[in-house]
Amino acid sequence: QAQLVESGGRLVQVGGSLRLSCAASGMSFSTYSMAWFRQAPGKEREFVAAIDWLGERTWYTAAAKDRFTISRDNAENTVSLEMNSLEPEDTAVYSCAARTFTPARAMDGMIMHIWGKGTHVTVSS
Numbered sequence: 001q002a003q004l005v006e007s008g009g010r011l012v013q014v015g016g017s018l019r020l021s022c023a024a025s026g027m028s029f030s031t032y033s034m035a036w037f038r039q040a041p042g043k044e045r046e047f048v049a050a051i052d053w054l055g056e057r058t059w060y061t062a063a064a065k066d067r068f069t070i071s072r073d074n075a076e077n078t079v080s081l082e083m084n085s086l087e088p089e090d091t092a093v094y095s096c097a098a099r100t101f102t103p104a105r106a107m108d109g110m111i112m113h114i115w116g117k118g119t120h121v122t123v124s125s
Contacts, residue, residue, distance in 0.1 A: 001026045002024070002025070002026045002027035002098075002113075002114045003024070003025050003026050003027075003114075003116075004022050004023070004024055004096050004097070004098060004114055004115065004116035005022065005023050005025075005116055005117070006020060006021065006022045006094065006095060006096055006116045006117070006118055006119040007020070007021050007022075007023070007119055008020040008021050008119060009093075009094060009118075009119030009120045009121045010120075010121070010122070011122045011124055012086055012121070012122070012123055012124070013086075013123070013124055013125075014086065014087060014088060014123055014124065014125045015085060015086065016086050016123070017082070017083060017084045017085075017086065018082075018083045018086060018121060019080055019081070019082050019083070020036070020080060020081040020083070020094055020096075020119060020121070021078055021079075021080050022034070022036075022078060022079045022080070022081075022096030022116055023077060023078050024077040024078070024079075024098070025077065027098070027114065029074060029077040030053060030054075030074040031053055031100050031101060032053055032098040032099060032100050032101075032113070032114070033050060033051065033052045033053050033098070033099055033100070033101065033102040033103070033104060033107055034050065034051050034053075034070075034072060034079040034096060034097070034098055035047065035048070035049065035050035035051075035096065035097050035098075035099070035107045035108075035112070036048040036049050036050075036070060036079075036081045036094055036095070036096055036097075037094070037095050037096075037097060038090075038092035038093065038094045038095070038121075039092055039093050039095070039118075040089075040091060040092040041091070041092075043092075045095075046061070047061060047107070047108035047109075048060070048061055048064050048068065048081070048094070049061070049064050049068055049070040049081060050070065050104040050105070050107035050108065051070045051071065051072050051079065051104055052102070052103060052104045053100075053101055053102075055071070055072045055074065057103065057104040057105070058070050058104050059104040059105040059107065059108070061108075063089075067083065067084050067085045067086075068081055068082065068083050068084070069081070069082040070082075079096055081094065081096075083121075086121075086123045087123060088123050088124070088125050089123075090121060090123050091121060091122050091123045092121060093118040093119070093120055093121075094118060094119055094120075094121055095115060095116050095117070095118040095119075096115075096116045097112035097113075097114065097115045097116065098112060098113055098114040098115075099111070099112050099113050099114075100113060
């Protein structure tokens with residue numbers, strides 16, 4: 001059974017950095033484009049970043065573009081999100097998601113095929 005498991009979320013100070021990881025199992029990882037979403041308390045889930053199945057193209061929201069970096073390792077079946085210059089507004093549950101053979105820039109707004117359960121990130125001032 002396909003599964004995505006996130007890790008790396010924790011409490012971090014404003015301006016700090018954090019690296020989230022998502023480990024995939026039970027799926028042909030290299031056939032899936034991957035994305036990170038987040039849901040802040042009391043808000044709807046929102047798209048953060050995506051990377052295509054080959055790892056050649058990425059796509060970010062305006063809020064993430066200059067501070068976050070998404071990457072993947074198809075040999076290790078993992079996708080990561082490096083987050084820098086964290087702000088209190090980045091506090092959220094971060095989830096990874098997968099969809100087969102979708103261009104990175106199209107991942108926002110598409111229905112994901114597989115979801116992880118999320119990892120909590122809290123940015124404290």
